[in-house]
Amino acid sequence: MRAEQQYLELFDKERDTLFRHSCDTLNARRDTARRDLDTRGFPTYHDERCKYTDVASAFAPDYGLNLSRIVPSVDPYAAYRCQVPNLSTSLYFVVNDCVMPPSGTNAPLPDGVTLCSMLEAARRCPDLLDAHYGRLADTAADGITALNTMIAQDGLFIHVAAGVKCARPIQIVNVSAAQIDLLSTRRVLIIVEPGAELSLLFCDHSDDRHSYVTTQVVETFVGHDARLNLYSIEETHSGNKRFSHLYADQKDNSRLTLGSITLMAGLTRNRTDIRLTGQGAEACAYGCVVADGKEHVDNNLLVEHAAEGCTSDLLYKYVLDGRAVGAFAGHILVRQDAQHTVSNETNANLCASPDARMYTRPILEIYADDVKCNHGSTIGRLDEQALFYMRQRGIEEAEARLLLQHAFVNDVIRRVELEPLRDRLSHLVEMRFRGLLRRCEGCTMCPQ
Template identity: 40%
Template sequence: MSVTTDNNDLSLRMAGHFRDIEPGLAKGSPEILNTHRKKAFRDFVAQGIPTRKSENYKYTNLQPAFSREYQFLHEKTEKEFHLEEVFKCDVPQLDTHLVTILNGWFYQEADIKGILPENVILESLEKVAVMKPELLKVHYGQLADTEADPMVALNTAFARDGYFLRVPKNTKVESPIQIISLLQSDCDTYVTQRNLIVVEPGAEVTLILCDHTLNLHNYLSNSVTEIFVGENAVVNYYTVQNQHNNATAVNSVYVHQEQNSQANTNTITLHGGLVRNNLKVILAGENGEANVYGMAFLDRKQHVDNFTQLVHAMPHCQSNQLYKHILDDESTGAFSGRINVKRDAQKTNAFQRNNNLLLTDKAQMQTKPQLIIEADDVKCSHGATIGQIDEDALFYLRSRGIEEKQARLMMMNAFSYEVVQNIKVEPLRDRIDELIEKRLRGDVARCHECAYQCDC
């Protein structure tokens, strides 16, 4: 029973903190964020911090992360922030529109308005909520259900800032938009980030999300992103997570797709202490296509949990899910993939696969495919494997003169290749290949030249 008590204590502590700061939060925030705040808080109190008794968080224990003391950053620090002084992302030849989020707050780096196509808005969520609340009104909080996930409730209760992106009708953003989320503080810090992406009918955009920690403090970051994909629109959403061992990250991404739209996501977890990626895609129009990929590399005591839900609400849609994990040392991983085909979603094609490679006897992987099919004319498949490196293949490579270590590396690269090849931005794909190579070699997979001194 002590677990329940502890959890209650932790949840109460969080709730108490919310009550303390709520007047300030409400006063400093735009109305549209405030309108969701109260209900979100009630939903959080009703659910509490997720425990492993909760079916959806069965494989990920957030209790230790929540039991630490954190500073909360409910105000934006007004100091001048110069990205290039602390951080340089050296994804080469990546002609990107760059935006930085520091501890959940939006900092515009360069003047991107001149580069982005006309009427594309890439701005601070808070700023947009103040200046043009009508842009948020229809969409904000519509996908991220505070009753279904206490972490989402918590995010919505604390939400202040993040980024807002709107790509207007029939506009194609040629260069990818790169959003770098950094965690850097002078003590252990709890971070909330809230994002909203609206891609209007016929529009097309590619986002590269890079998540980093810049120093060794403990971080607990809880971010929520809602993505609306209009009719005939295309969104590529590539995430590269590279945080240190003391960082806990819960990322919840919600995608809502209209007819004939396409969403491609790829989540590459290079490094992180505890990472939980929630992804829910709703195919809400006919002929929608969702390609959802993920690749995680774990070692030491790291934990990565990929939790996906693919909802086929309308007929003639297609979804492909492919997630892979490579687990070394005593790391633990989980994949839960749900395909939910609604009654009307005839002629659905929904495929899911999860392959995992365990490099040691101590590494552990939990995998749980779930198919809920209410329509009768559908094609669905799922498959999961947990295995070791194929010894016969390893011997084959060695028998041609290739060193064992190198041969293992080739095998691991081969394993991740199937996921990485789906990244359509070539320089990014090459860069990720390189980072993976470094990661697998045991070198620190730094993708920047900064002096970031963390032990990752």
């Protein structure tokens, strides 16, 4: 039986429950998504964008789902405290796939900034939700997006009105914690209107008592002259499987910065599709992956230059140890009308163990004749001469290796614009290299 078959049968059996606990906008896309999932199925090794990740095996077990929308009894605001000194954020939680009510201690968001569940958005601003939900997420092209759209009953809605500059970053903590093995379906819609500015930090955590599979689809609209910084940090565990797909559309002179830091994971696949549809738009995407054991981390990006004078910059670095597997593919597509494009893409990787595996594929596909584009990738080990030099000066070998690994990923970390977050990430990466990052710091939700 195909891995997706159990979900198709579940949809047919629980269709009334899915519709009853959701809203018209989400319900309107379900039947089409079901048809697309049945037709296309989950990605396989034959899919160019999923050659190194076994999706079907991840979804094959029988996971529980919260179709009746039972709200978790835990109070995450009491159980979690931010461990980033001097970083003042507006803090919100998503437990499994339930958007939790805001804490009474949260500072109010500025006028013009809306953050709520999609069910609430369907009551407060139905036209805005309906005009954007599902517009970028292509269920016909990706089976995981189709599955997410088919069974998502709620999600996170974030809107910044034109000209509003949200000075305080918004932090979204995604927590996987349940009494059974669980499949969570997360959906996020981000709308940054013309001239607006927003910084978002997503933190992914999970307990280690059960296995979790999460699908997450993020649709992002960045209006002309708008700015969006979106950071993502993952600290989960070996039983966690996470499939995230981000779609972004950028208008004239907009700027989108994506920062992805994977410190601990089981299986993670991040797929990113960015369309630069307005002149002068700029997209920057960078990532740092530290993996060991049998961890598997796959980052796959497509940046489509569809307008003139746009810029893109991709930088991803991996440090792999043990039997970890890393995969990276960065596809820069320059359309014929996208003259004066400037694009840079770099993927550099360290394999600290002979059993670690790294697969890399930078791609340039150019149909315009007046562009400046370059791409490159490297896979190697630590510089033995540098190790020898450091040991000659009295530094122990283990410490020397740690320092060189940290220096290797530091040019990714230093791109984080929020200084407290940048400093904290540097510390977390060091702890990860020392083998000290074995639970989510600052969280008391899980047994110690």
